[in-house]
Amino acid sequence: MRVWIDITAPAHVLVFRPLVALLRERGADVQVTSRHYAQTVELLRLQGLEAELLGTHGGGSSFGKLRAMSSRLPALYRWASGRRIDLALAHGSHELTLVARLLGVPSATTFDYEFAAVQHQLGCRAATRVVVPEAIPPERLRPYGVRPPKLVRYPGLKEEYYLSDFEPDRRVLDLLGLDPARIVVVVRPPAEVAAYHLRLVNTLFPAVLDRLGRDPAVQAVVVPRGAEQRDAVEALRLPSLVVPPHAVDAQSLIALADLVVSAGGTMNREAAALGVPVYTTFAGRLGGVDERLIAEGRLRPLRAADELELAKRREGAARVRRDPTVLLDLLTSGLAA
Numbered sequence: 001m002r003v004w005i006d007i008t009a010p011a012h013v014l015v016f017r018p019l020v021a022l023l024r025e026r027g028a029d030v031q032v033t034s035r036h037y038a039q040t041v042e043l044l045r046l047q048g049l050e051a052e053l054l055g056t057h058g059g060g061s062s063f064g065k066l067r068a069m070s071s072r073l074p075a076l077y078r079w080a081s082g083r084r085i086d087l088a089l090a091h092g093s094h095e096l097t098l099v100a101r102l103l104g105v106p107s108a109t110t111f112d113y114e115f116a117a118v119q120h121q122l123g124c125r126a127a128t129r130v131v132v133p134e135a136i137p138p139e140r141l142r143p144y145g146v147r148p149p150k151l152v153r154y155p156g157l158k159e160e161y162y163l164s165d166f167e168p169d170r171r172v173l174d175l176l177g178l179d180p181a182r183i184v185v186v187v188r189p190p191a192e193v194a195a196y197h198l199r200l201v202n203t204l205f206p207a208v209l210d211r212l213g214r215d216p217a218v219q220a221v222v223v224p225r226g227a228e229q230r231d232a233v234e235a236l237r238l239p240s241l242v243v244p245p246h247a248v249d250a251q252s253l254i255a256l257a258d259l260v261v262s263a264g265g266t267m268n269r270e271a272a273a274l275g276v277p278v279y280t281t282f283a284g285r286l287g288g289v290d291e292r293l294i295a296e297g298r299l300r301p302l303r304a305a306d307e308l309e310l311a312k313r314r315e316g317a318a319r320v321r322r323d324p325t326v327l328l329d330l331l332t333s334g335l336a337a
Contacts, residue, residue: 094123128334190263213238
């Protein structure tokens with residue numbers, strides 16, 4: 001069996017790492033495509049995943065996204081044509097499902113935020129299977145043409161699957177020059193270039209950086225999404241902020257931290273999966289996964305910087321580990337369609 005996987009963002013590298021290994025253990029020929037975007041290429045290399053790089057991210061404007069898609073779609077089609085692909089898999093890559101549909105190849109896409117409307121209108125309608133967490137109410141997916149049997153759902157968080165074999169590497173603390181006696185906070189800025197962020201202004205996040213960056217008891221590691229964010233944070237020259245110059249082992253950093261504050265989704269859920277206290281500063285509409293995590297007390301919404309409870313963590317909540325073969329079997333169920 002030949003499987004095509006399109007990885008278009010840094011978080012997707014981690015999602016597919018165990019799935020690629022499982023597919024290859026089953027004898028599949030796995031071929032990966034990707035694009036130049038944020039730290040995606042660097043993380044692919046760190047995880048030992050070879051990929052054909054086709055296209056780039058369109059940036060923060062709708063015109064830029066459309067231009068990038070109009071260039072990348074034909075490039076993917078040319079790449080995939082004649083390769084005799086049996087199954088195509090993606091995490092939110094509507095370009096993969098569109099190309100797979102044109103080629104008559106069954107495809108599956110997965111995601112865990114249901115309000116990226118434009119992306120899902122394109123990607124879900126073209127897909128054979130749409131695999132999402134049970135926390136997302138099915139009625140929220142119907143506007144994208146998603147109903148059973150196309151819709152299949154899994155329990156828990158995707159992070160509980162791909163982190164199932166993960167153990168933190170304490171060397172990351174030394175690599176960044178962190179003092180474990182201080183309160184170590186991991187901070188993730190908002191994804192300004194994501195379509196669901198374009199019309200939002202996150203006024204809370206600068207206040208959070210200012211509070212953390214001036215507290216001598218804190219070392220706050222800001223994990224930027226790209227060079228522009230890195231430069232902007234460094235320009236603040238706040239003494240308690242640490243900005244890594246390159247991609248780091250963010251999962252180890254989270255697991256060893258006392259607290260996570262993130263405007264994104266993946267890092268919030270990784271912290272929850274690893275039993276680490278986490279605040280969200282997300283300025284958009286909350287999805288079903290975050291709603292459930294908040295209801296369970298595993299994620300705390302932050303409304304003001306002075307609400308942050310800064311203290312050394314004694315013990316985290318128990319980790320939840322789930323078998324990634326469950327996720328893989330749901331994604332590959334499209335072969336039988």
